[in-house]
Amino acid sequence: MKTKNDLFTLIDTLSLAGDVKQAEGMSAYMRDQFEFLGIKTPKRRQLCREVFKDAKKLAKIDWEFVELCWQKPQREYQHVACDYLVQMKKFTTLEDLQKVVEEGIILDVIDVFKVIKAKRARRIQAGIDVKGIFGNLAITQRFLDRLEKNGKFKK
Numbered sequence: 001m002k003t004k005n006d007l008f009t010l011i012d013t014l015s016l017a018g019d020v021k022q023a024e025g026m027s028a029y030m031r032d033q034f035e036f037l038g039i040k041t042p043k044r045r046q047l048c049r050e051v052f053k054d055a056k057k058l059a060k061i062d063w064e065f066v067e068l069c070w071q072k073p074q075r076e077y078q079h080v081a082c083d084y085l086v087q088m089k090k091f092t093t094l095e096d097l098q099k100v101v102e103e104g105i106i107l108d109v110i111d112v113f114k115v116i117k118a119k120r121a122r123r124i125q126a127g128i129d130v131k132g133i134f135g136n137l138a139i140t141q142r143f144l145d146r147l148e149k150n151g152k153f154k155k
Helices: 005-017 020-029 041-057 063-071 075-087 094-102 109-126 130-134 138-149
Strands: none
Touching: 005 041, 005 063, 005 075, 041 075, 063 075
């Protein structure tokens, strides 16, 4: 089994896989609001696949890795952090989800819903007030209201 160091080696692998020309185009597309390495999503996911597969065997989220990715200026690292959390959703706790939202360790609110969706049934069974945890985000409220309306979520 590979060790947690493979997650940090992945950061180096991503930096070497970047394409300056692609990065310029990606940045221009996002109105120069973000820096990019120049790695398109399929290639990024391919580079991460085996490392994440091995990380699942550890059965624990490496928050140091998530936070390091989040602090990097290039957008792909933030995507990697979100992809990692989605892959590790089986090991997330409600406290983890609250931490992700409160500390801003999310690329977009929608990305964290991929993780939340897997936890929804468990939260409902536990009687936890999900809207209370995520209610400070208007988009979250609208999303949860839509799920409730469609019968996929109950208060």
